[in-house]
Amino acid sequence: MTAGRPLIFKSVKEVEDKIEEYFNYCDNRLVQGYDNKTNEQFAYISPEPYTMSGLAYYLGIDRKTLYNYSKDEEFFPTIKKARDKVEMDIERRMNDRNAFTPGLIFNAKNNFGWVDKTETDLKVSELKGLVGLETTNEKES
Numbered sequence: 001m002t003a004g005r006p007l008i009f010k011s012v013k014e015v016e017d018k019i020e021e022y023f024n025y026c027d028n029r030l031v032q033g034y035d036n037k038t039n040e041q042f043a044y045i046s047p048e049p050y051t052m053s054g055l056a057y058y059l060g061i062d063r064k065t066l067y068n069y070s071k072d073e074e075f076f077p078t079i080k081k082a083r084d085k086v087e088m089d090i091e092r093r094m095n096d097r098n099a100f101t102p103g104l105i106f107n108a109k110n111n112f113g114w115v116d117k118t119e120t121d122l123k124v125s126e127l128k129g130l131v132g133l134e135t136t137n138e139k140e141s
Contacts (some may be wrong), residue, residue, distance in 0.1 A: 008061060010077050015059070015069070019082045022058040026050055049099075050089040052111050055082060087112045 009015045026048040034041050048054070056066040070079035090108050093099040108114040 008059075008065070009069070009075075014076060016078050018059050019055065019078065022055050023050065023085065025058065026054070040095060049093060050086040052083065052086055055086065075113070083112075 009018070029046055029048045030043050031046040032041060032043045045059075052066065053063055056063045056064065061069075066079065069075045070083070087108070090104050094104045094108070109116075118133070
């Protein structure tokens, strides 16, 4: 990494282990509750969605620092793999009508470069037929 603060994580293995802990936490998040009718406590597993902010928080850093780690060639593959897993989770939830929210689209656009546009490439020769134009070569013939 560039000059500045010392690295929080000294090795790729340390980051990998902490990232794996985050995903395991999300997959196995335990939610506790209390049933007022029976006066009993209960708990159930309720997976938490993967997020880049959540990952950064779990690592004890902010999103900018996580981004900076991804620019280091030593840490790049590890951070990219984690980002890909978060993006895959977001895409899966966008296709699940029970989990979909407009915030998922915002997240995909702002964190992963997704766009809402269609691009069409037309050659000049294709355009001339559409608008009735002649090309320079046809005028000279």
